Every structure is written in C-alpha cells, then in structure tokens.
Amino acid sequence: MSRSPSRPLIPALAAAGVLAAGILTTGAATAAASPGSIMPAPLPSIASLDVERYAGTWQQVAAVPQPFNLECARDTSATYAVVAPGTISVRNECTTWSGERSGINGQATVTDPSTNASLQVTFSSVPFSPPEGVPNYVVTYIDEDYETAIVGDPARTSGFVLSRSGALTGEQWQKVQDVIVDRGWNPCFFLTSPVAGGLETIQPLCTL
Secondary structure, three states: OOOOOOOOOOOOOOOOOEEOOOOOOEEOOOOOOOOOOOOOOOOOOOOOOOHHHHOEEEEEEEEOOOHHHOOEEEEEEEEEEEEEOOEEEEEEEEEEOOOOEEEEEEEEEEOOOOOOOEEEEEOOOOOOOOOOOOOOEEEEEEOOOOOEEEEEOOOOOOEEEEEOOOOOOHHHHHHHHHHHHHOOOOHHHOEEOOOOOOOOOOOEHHHO
C-alpha cells in the first residue's frame, strides 16, 4: 500500500508499488544482488485462498516497517470486499500519532486465478503502481479458521501479520514466528503494531 500510512495489508492486505497491506500493501523493489549471490525464490503463496472468507476486516498486529505507514500509531486495519470475480475493494485505515483516523481506498486484482492468493493492490491516489498484472500482495499463510494471516510482496521487502480480533495467544505468536522464518524473513525485522484488545507495545517480533 505510498505515502499514506494507512496502508497496512492488504493490503497493508500492502500497495502502490508495494502490497503498498495489510490488512491489506507494498512496493516490491529489491536491492541488486551482489555478484555470485543467489536471489531467494519469490515468496510462496498458499495453495488456495477463499476470497469470500478472506473478505472483511483484519487488524495489523505486526509488520515490517514501511515508509507509507510511518504516520500510523496504532489500530491499523484493512477491510476487503469482493466486488466482482477476481476483484476486491480495499480500505486501509489507522489511528495517527495525533489521534485522528487516516484512510485510503484501493483495489486488489487476483493475478493467479489458480490459487487466488497472489494479487496486485493499487491505490488511485498513489503514483508509481507496479506494471499491470505484477503481484505485490501474496498470502503466504492463513490458518484453518481464517483468523490469522501473513502476507507480503514476492521479494519480502514487506510483510504483514493480520488478525481478525487483534489478539493472539502465545501459541499463535509462536506459530507466526515459525512461519515467518520458514518463509525466509527475519522475525526481528517485524515490529508489533499496537491494537485495541491486543498488544499495546511496539517491539521486534523476535522478542515476544
């Protein structure tokens, strides 16, 4: 999800050049690899995403910090709604450091119909969107109850942990960390996001 800090997921569910969140955004720019280095494979998606079940509101409970949401102090959320086959509306919101609510509207388009788990999220008010059809929002984990999800861009420059309730148990946090490591991220790069009913602190995920 640009400059608007409201983009959590999915953008934030990430969006404009990034998922750019969740809770539901990001720009997938990758640093050039040094000579001889091996670039990691793109972030894998889950085998199948039920977009109707995925729709609704998600709370961002942790994320890799992104320039576009520096304004967000807490209660970052993403709300998705299926508006047509393969097309999802996106509304990202958060509470700013001044206590006001900030938001941005966008659209997510499924780029992999075989899984529905790779999407391109764009925001009309954000310039430099990725080329049409290029995914910048990948659902790489979701639990059976569709209560917790992890999304990011293919290059892993963004990452968002989303929760329906905003509150995770110790066991759920451990599962999140295990998945993040398995998917090729460093959990210390994720910071927790203060949210009503959940954690009220900002700290590296690896310290939980």
